[in-house]
Amino acid sequence: MAAGLVASFVVAIDGPAGSGKSSVSKEVARRLGFGYLDTGAGYRAFALHSLSGAALPELLESFDYQISLNPDSQQVLLGERDITLDIRGEVAARAVSAIARDPEVRELQLRDARSRISTCTQSGIVVEGRDITTVVAPDAQVRILLTASESVRLARRGLEQTETAESLKARDASDSKVVEFFTPADGVALVDTSDLNFEQSVQAVIGLVEAAQNGR
Numbered sequence: 001m002a003a004g005l006v007a008s009f010v011v012a013i014d015g016p017a018g019s020g021k022s023s024v025s026k027e028v029a030r031r032l033g034f035g036y037l038d039t040g041a042g043y044r045a046f047a048l049h050s051l052s053g054a055a056l057p058e059l060l061e062s063f064d065y066q067i068s069l070n071p072d073s074q075q076v077l078l079g080e081r082d083i084t085l086d087i088r089g090e091v092a093a094r095a096v097s098a099i100a101r102d103p104e105v106r107e108l109q110l111r112d113a114r115s116r117i118s119t120c121t122q123s124g125i126v127v128e129g130r131d132i133t134t135v136v137a138p139d140a141q142v143r144i145l146l147t148a149s150e151s152v153r154l155a156r157r158g159l160e161q162t163e164t165a166e167s168l169k170a171r172d173a174s175d176s177k178v179v180e181f182f183t184p185a186d187g188v189a190l191v192d193t194s195d196l197n198f199e200q201s202v203q204a205v206i207g208l209v210e211a212a213q214n215g216r
């Protein structure tokens with residue numbers, strides 16, 4: 001375990017937008033009875049927080065953020081405000097990559113994610129984002145890079161209609177300058193979901209978890 005992490009069994013999943021990280025991680029967590037942490041939600045919440053126009057030191061100081069670790073009911077709060085739906089919108093998507101480039105914001109999110117992992121009361125937790133396998137939980141028992149071809153990812157997002165193709169491509173391009181999530185780091189398993197349906201993707205991840213649990 002990396003310093004500060006005490007949660008029992010950690011499944012770390014990284015990958016670009018639309019690869020299936022959130023939906024697959026949630027379902028894996030449900031089936032295994034694990035907690036689920038969407039670290040992108042923290043960056044998206046900070047992006048909405050930054051729209052107040054305050055300077056960065058003040059934004060870092062006043063960021064009051066909560067997220068549940070329950071895969072069946074993900075509630076996100078900024079202070080008293082419920083931003084569960086707002087963080088998925090185009091406004092947050094357009095603002096988030098610039099925010100995610102700032103080292104102080106990344107440090108705050110790193111501490112936040114590690115603290116949530118360490119307080120998870122389930123037997124394990126699935127944590128997904130861009131730098132989980134490399135920075136947040138490099139010593140996780142299972143480390144996976146979930147990918148899919150760009151056309152497949154755009155089609156999946158198109159079906160959801162949460163973000164334009166241009167915005168998603170710009171976000172991936174900007175994000176990949178900050179952290180590497182197209183090529184697996186040493187010891188990270190690559191799961192390409194381009195030709196897998198949802199259930200096959202879930203099974204691929206569960207298979208890797210079971211192999212690690214059985215010491216294979």
Ligand SMILES: Nc1ncnc2c1ncn2[C@@H]1O[C@H](COP(=O)(O)OP(=O)(O)O)[C@@H](O)[C@H]1O
Pocket residue numbers: 015016017018019020021022023024156157160193196197198199201
């Ligand atoms: N392997 C898959 N096959 C088909 N659809 C998938 C698969 N994985 C995810 N999806 C669908 O694609 C959409 C985007 O997935 P999502 O989990 O939000 O990706 P990410 O969190 O990586 O951005 C969702 O509607 C999800 O149900």
Ligand SMILES: Nc1ccn([C@@H]2O[C@H](COP(=O)(O)OP(=O)(O)O)[C@@H](O)[C@H]2O)c(=O)n1
Pocket residue numbers: 015016017018021022039040041043044096097100128129130131132171172175
């Ligand atoms: N571990 C993480 C998670 C998200 N992020 C940033 O937060 C944004 C939103 O992440 P997300 O996981 O909600 O995005 P999707 O993959 O769901 O589209 C990303 O575009 C990155 O800018 C990050 O930098 N590091």
